[in-house]
Amino acid sequence: MSIGPPHTYVTEGRKRGVSNQILRDSLEQARKVQEKGLPPVLTLRHLSSLTNVEYKLLRKIVARRQDDAYRSFLITKHSGGKRVICVPHPSLKRVQRWINQKILMNVSTHWRSYAYSRNSSIVDCAQQHCGCNWLIKLDIRQFFESITEIQVYQVFQNLGYQPLVSFELARICTRTYSSYNELELNKKWLSQPEAYSVIPFYQYKYLGHLPQGAPTSPMLANLVCKLMDEALFNIAHDEGLVYTRYADDIVLSSSDIHFTRKKAQSVIRKVSSVLTKYEFEPQHNKTSVVPPGARKLVLGLLVNNSTPRLTRTFKCKLERHIWAVGKFGLANHAHHIGFDSIWGFVRHLEGLISYAMMVERRFGESMQIAFQKTLDGNGWNNN
Template sequence: MNRWNPNTYHKNGIEQGFNPDYLVTLVKSGNAIKSKRKPVIFTLAHLANCTDTQYSDLYAFVSRKGYFSESEPHYRTFSIKKRSGGNRIIHVPHPVLKIAQSWIARHILDDGDVHDCAKAYKSGESIIDNASPHCESEWLLKLDICDFFHNISERQVYYVFRKMQYSSLLSLELARLCTKIIDKRPNHRWNNNPKNYKIKEYSSDRVGSLPQGAPTSPSLSNIICKDLDETLFMLALESNACYTRYADDLTFSFNNTTRKDIVNFKRKVSNELIKYGFKINAKKTRIVAPGARKIVTGLIVNGPVPTIPRELKDKIKADLYYCKKFGVANHCIKNKYQSIIGFSNHMRGMISFVNSVDKKLALKYKKAYDELNLPTLIL
């Protein structure tokens, strides 16, 4: 990617015979983008050149047409088990689309304007940073946002890129590259009038949303939720509470309050979430009273510093021990894992979790894990 130099760009354009007025417009646009500290990109073809992909491929993704066959769709979808129970739907982008998304994430989104209370997907921060502010608190209110990524719309993504001064057309194209039509929804928020599109090939009667599994979704979710985070931060501040958000997990901690006050506070939070297009998952709402064990993003926060729960340590030790004693295949069958690869990735995830808190212990687990020679699936 060439460094933006408006004088050189204008000079080269004149030498190549481009209209001077058109070049002035482009230079102004380029300077506006550069003022936002973003890479200067004017068109989808320009983006294809930057990402080392084919324009025809990016065009197919943007137009949401069936360029790839059913055996090679834009996204591959599957589900994984959550530690907290239930399944999480993952949408893995086509390899070409993933290349473009990874470039967009790295060069455009990763240094986006994000609220201090957002702790996930930020370089240099971890689950410890999300849990630490709540240590030794008397009360906890834990909330989960329903279908977090899927309720962030293509329109919201479009405005992220427009605020970065990209043209309206390129902003639409970038938004399309970062979103997916998940399913048919009755709410007008997810429906379009195809006649509103100036480019017929881009017309669509449905609005896409962030796919969980795309490299761009984490940063976009944080950027888009900045105003929500500020609203919830101020709401917490007015109630002498502390607030952090880790992706779709909201945590509020309180001292010197009552359950009744927290229930009223939860109602206010719910109302604010609705304004931003979200709703609370009632099944995962938790009010944790004084004296009870308090866990935030998997870490115990009753003491002065976050600690790893004993049951997680015991689970990892048991899995490693029984795999070594009886064999990985037998252990997977007995514990009803769907595949050895799935079990392997599950183990890697647990060890990675421990590593974010206790690197010495994680190193011990990783040594035992490596001795099993388990296969892995890198997404």
């Protein structure tokens, strides 16, 4: 039974033999989240009805008994190394999309967090540091994988959802590692058996983490980090710095001519301490201090001047692709650089051009015109 007009809900509930106390409790629970502009989710079965996903499947996912809940594969990072991408089962993905669109996207993140929000972008984030003299850059190691289902549970409970529903939502939005060999000695990932005394079916030895690839993970990560963002912002404010976070990329900058490398190292220690407090680990080999006069990059964009700019490397790469398509042909060049399909390569180039237009519109438009000419010359029909 869904929550609609209160009188209709009560009348329908009485017809089904639901007690007045349960009906009152349900309406009160609905009120707690509705006053925040969020949809009520009263039970797992209610979520099943809202998302049109089978209840038994959801229950197995919550209990960690659905073996094919995710399909995992490795991709190569731009900086080297591998990243695990987890693609949820279609039905699970449907539920996660509903949770993301109906709940998470309607909750505000910290104002200095720029990733995954409707009204912010990489350019907006980089813009905050334009014209700085000093730049401090830190990276969070295994950002999504460091966030536990307990932290996700706390997000949903703070939004007003009752404990059991918050737990079930957290389980739906997290997954467990396929191997815990390296984590056996880390008590952070061990669950407490007494926590499942009410529903033993839900008991599982290990805690889950946010999977990179689930629709809910980006916004949940931002909401988990809200208090951490405030703590880091306060450090920056006290030091006269500008602070931003874009997913796992933390940047602080200063225009103070009296700022020093010694001060920068002090800030890094303070930031690292906050990250540890909130159960994250800095990627120390990616921590850097960029002094006055040096080239300054934030999220791949140059911020030495008053507005973010594309790097010369990016521009040359885009120009070279378009030139190669014109000289060697669309199919030959796509195959040469490792694309399995021409369509995939064209979409890739279109994405790069759209990104260029977002940063430097005039350059992006010139690339768009040039690419379209090469496509026409190759007889490519974009429809």
